[in-house]
Amino acid sequence: MSSSLGKLLATVAVVALFHAAFSTYEYLSTLKALGRPAGALPTSIVIEAFVALGLFLPAVALATPALEDVTYRGELAKRSPDDADARMGFARLSARGRALFGDSVSL
Numbered sequence: 268m269s270s271s272l273g274k275l276l277a278t279v280a281v282v283a284l285f286h287a288a289f290s291t292y293e294y295l296s297t298l299k300a301l302g303r304p305a306g307a308l309p310t311s312i313v314i315e316a317f318v319a320l321g322l323f324l325p326a327v328a329l330a331t332p333a334l335e336d337v338t339y340r341g342e343l344a345k346r347s348p349d350d351a352d353a354r355m356g357f358a359r360l361s362a363r364g365r366a367l368f369g370d371s372v373s374l
Contacts, residue, residue, distance in 0.1 A: 273329030280323035287316040 290312050298305055335341075 269329045270332070273326045273331075276322050276326030277330060280319045280326055283315060283319035283322065287312050287319060290315070 291308060294309065294312065295305055336344075
């Protein structure tokens with residue numbers, strides 16, 4: 268439920284932001300056509316942009332899935348003790364270097 272609500276709010280926020288951008292473009296092009304200097308934007312456009320931002324932030328928080336545990340303890344909770352010990356250890360490049368190049372490699 269919250270994921271679909273978040274996606275809906277994000278869509279409304281993006282549409283509102285595009286409307287604010289289009290309103291800004293129309294306002295500035297009208298001023299340019301009339302030969303007036305560009306001043307500050309009308310407060311309704313600024314408020315609309317901030318409302319779009321205010322809608323977008325909680326929408327993203329609602330639309331994202333729950334965070335997963337990425338710690339080592341969380342990974343070991345999913346595995347059996349046999350799986351934890353069966354993984355590869357750290358690679359020792361010096362052992363392979365001596366086998367390939369002889370004793371001249373100093374790592």
